Amino acid sequence: MDFDALRRTMIESQIRTWDVLDPRVLATVAQVKREDFVPTALRHLAFVDFNMPLEYGEVMWTPKMEARVLQELDLQPQDRVLEVGTGSGYFTALLAKMAGMVHSVEDRADLARPVEGRLQVHGIHNARIAVGDASAGWAQHAPYDAICLTGSLPNLPEAFKEQLAVGGRLIAILGDAPAMTVRRIVQIRPGAFETNDLFETEIPPLRHRAAPPPFIF
Template sequence: MDFDILRRTMIDTQIRTWDVLDPRVLAIVTEVKRELFVPTAYRHLAFADYAMPIAHGEHMWTPKMEARILQELDLREHHRVLEIGTGTGHMAALMARLSGMVHSVEDRADLSQMAEGHLRVQDIHNVQLHVGDGSCGWVDHAPYDAICVTGSLPALPEAFKEQLAVGGCLIAIIGKGPAMRAQRITRTQQNVYETTVLFETEVTPLRHAPVPGRFVF
């Protein structure tokens, strides 16, 4: 299979048509070889508009969603990034190409180990992998200039906002299927946050996510 032709087709028919036009993002999507991050059995579908199953019932985001989120994060070379949900390491690889350091947290050790191998093959060294529960963020290296939560949350824990640097933004998928919304939360001042709804989608829920308390009448 000619992966380069498939990659160009994916960019033209999926990514560009979803209003992803930032030349930096398009360049990184071209450079980072997505086919090397997907399970071998699904390599022929690496560029399909498809949420790729990986292991443990988890899925990769579609290519257009990865690219759109990457554009919305607007990463810079000095940024410190937190990713919750490493998966195969592909999103971490994309973010690493545009930022200074990515801290990626995965609660399944085998997935983290797999991602480490993928990143090594791609010669990406500015990703630090952590195994643990990131359902309320990862305070050890906070504050972060950008936070990306790859699994959906019923509601956003306040801890994520507290771990965000002033001027930084986080993107999370909030809600329960099928009514989930991708949201960008920007910390404009120490105690001021602005929220923008980006689009509707449905992704695999984040494990161990805190369940919001119910009102009792």
């Protein structure tokens, strides 16, 4: 298959039509080989406009959503990024190409382990993969200039806003199926946040800590 031709078609017919016009984002999507990160049996579908299934009920976002979120994060070369939910590692690679350092957290070791190899093959050395539960925040390297939650949550834990640097951008998918919203939050000054709802989608939830039972007197 001519993956380069398919990639160009994907960019023109899916990504640009979703108002993704930042030349840095388009160049990054053109550079990172998406077909190297999808499940082998689905490699021929690497550029199709659908949420590609991964193990354990996880998915890769559609190509247009990956590019749109990358644009909304407005990454700079010095930025420190937190990604919650590593998945296949493709979006990790996109983040790493545009930012200074990416800390990606996956709660399943067998998903996280092969990602490191994929990133090395692509010459990406500024991403660190950790295994753990970051669904309520990940303080180890905070504050972050950008935070992206790749799975959905019913509500956003306050810890993520607390771990965001001033000027930092956060993207989260919030709500319950089928009504989920992709939300962008920017800390414009200490303790003051600007919030915008970007578009609706439906993404499998992050595995997260159950809320404690209510205390009954």
